[in-house]
Amino acid sequence: MKNTHICPKCQGSDIVFAKGEEQAYGIGNNVRAGVFKQVIINRYICCTCGYSEEWLDLQDVPRVKKYCEKKNRI
Numbered sequence: 001m002k003n004t005h006i007c008p009k010c011q012g013s014d015i016v017f018a019k020g021e022e023q024a025y026g027i028g029n030n031v032r033a034g035v036f037k038q039v040i041i042n043r044y045i046c047c048t049c050g051y052s053e054e055w056l057d058l059q060d061v062p063r064v065k066k067y068c069e070k071k072n073r074i
Ligand SMILES: [Zn+2]
Pocket: 007, 008, 009, 010, 011, 012, 046, 047, 048, 049, 050, 051
């Protein structure tokens, strides 16, 4: 939806962008990137069916990747 602006579930085109917010104590839509460190998650929401898609800012991905690889070895 980020790139196409079309919902992959219902093909709707009424898409809104909800920017993630950083709030105290790690509250909000985010993913952990270390102790007391979070990275916000932005959402694209389909107003026709309610489907939402979550994206991180690309610049934040290396921090999350480093943390996840260390914390959650597969
Ligand atoms: Zn939809």
